[in-house]
Amino acid sequence: LVRRSLGGRELVMYAFNGQHPGPLVRVPQGATIVVDLVNRLDQPTAVHWHGVRLENRSDGVPGLTQPPIPPGDTFRYRVRFPDAGIYWYHPHHREDAQQDLGLAGNLLVRPSRPDHYGPANREEVLLLDDLLVGDDGLVPYGRETTTHALMGRVGNLLLVNGEPSYSLRVRRGEVVRFHLTNAANARVFNLSFGGARMKVVGTDVGRFAREAWVESVVLAPAERYVVDVRFDRPGRHPIENRVQAIHRQAGAFFTDVDTLGAVEVSPEPAVPDHGAAFARLRQDPALAAEAARLRARHGGAPARELTLTLRPGDLPFPLVQALRVDTGYVHPVEWSATMPMMDWLSTGRQVEWVLRDRASGRENMAIAWRFRRGELLRLRLVNDRHTLHPMAHPIHVHGQRFLVLAVNGVPNDNPAWKDTVLVPVGATVDLLVELANPGRWMLHCHIAEHLTAGMHLTFEVT
Secondary structure (H helix, E strand, O other), X not given: OEEEEEOOEXXXXXXXXXXXXXXXXXXXXXXXXXXXXXXXXXXXXXXXXXXXXXXXXXXXXXXXXXXXXXXXOEEEEEEEOOOOEEEEEEEOOOHHHHOOOOOOEEEEEEOOOOOOOOOOOEEEEEEEEEEOEEOOEEOOOOOOOOEOOOOOOOOOEEEEOOEOOEEEEEEEOEEEEEEEEXXXXXXXXXEEXXXXXXXXXXXXXXXXXXXXXXXXXXXXXXXXXXXXXXXXXXXXXEEEEEEEEEEOOOXXXXXXXXXXXXXXXXXXXXXXXOHHHHOOOOEOHHHHHHHHHHHHHOOOOOOEEEEEEEEEOOOOHHXXXXXXXXXXXXXXXXXXXXXXXXXXXXXXXXXXXEEEEOOOOOEHHHOEEEEOOOOEEEEEEEEOXXXXXOOXXXXXXXXXXXXXXXXXXXXXXXXXXXXXXXXXXXXXXXXXXXXXXXXXXXXXXXXXXXXXXXXXXXXXXX
């Protein structure tokens, strides 16, 4: 337990090693670390090493790969890092509360090849988060079950590396490599750097086949992106979360902008000047060829299909009435909480979020897929828009990696290895999952409240 002062309020929160976020673990690709977790909370816990293709017994899922760690007990994890990139660690027991209260940290895996990325003047690791606070402090969490089970707990205090405002000072022309992670329970970020030129170079489990110029980068809960940003204009560059929200009662769109911090650029020129290298969009022909080879090996229709849907229970009458009035346009992604009190009314006892296997009709933990190591799974995710409260879902696959083949039937021509993908409302997303890591693993929605409200399944790779 730690005491923190945030937004003018004194809050009791959780922390790893007294730090919020937890310690940044820097390791070379191929390294193995040993971590002893001592549970000093008043409730069970466990730690999941998100995105890392590690040994199954250290994946940190209570009831699947290990028992929950009781208060006062210790558990030893062995974590090997086969892939370069940015990863993170967080609880996998009541993460709707434990993760939200501060139990999250990053893992930065240094690539074995020096030319993995282009040159940069510096690297920065940003863990994005939010926190829901009211007049009396933190909005309470449910003891026996999650609250905010419909939309998820979307906070009203945005944080970067645990603080309400992030600042960085650079020289004119500096290229900064930002390693970005979304650790929020439910919020989807749309991040930009005040007009500075930005290109996306990597994501969850490595590089893109082609670097690309972007105006902003969208991060669903648990997603990571690596972006290079060149600050060639002196002055203040705000770091903004700029989204288009919808006011449900008024039936109107509005622009919602939050400033998470700023980069102050001095007039002195950067040394060395990486401008020429930054202006080139690098390619990874080996990754493009590998993706093409895997596509050809497993062409045709999806081998499995999951429908992402909702089964509402005995919800409070005012909430049901409010949702039924909103029967027109459905926002593909909920960017902002425009009904915070209504959302607070729904709990995990009244809402069940569902993954349904189309072939068998089985749902959530009744699904028991089995595969052999070395197989490829072509998986289609279909997000049902005809529910009481349609939601975008960030779907995370443990222990493996996948390629996004297509979205709404449009082929993806810039592949990258990922472990989490956002499936907007009404969308169909096709994945190609490489099943190379044996063990019993989880697939689930990474909105923490949706996971707690049932939206998960397990599969086995023998």
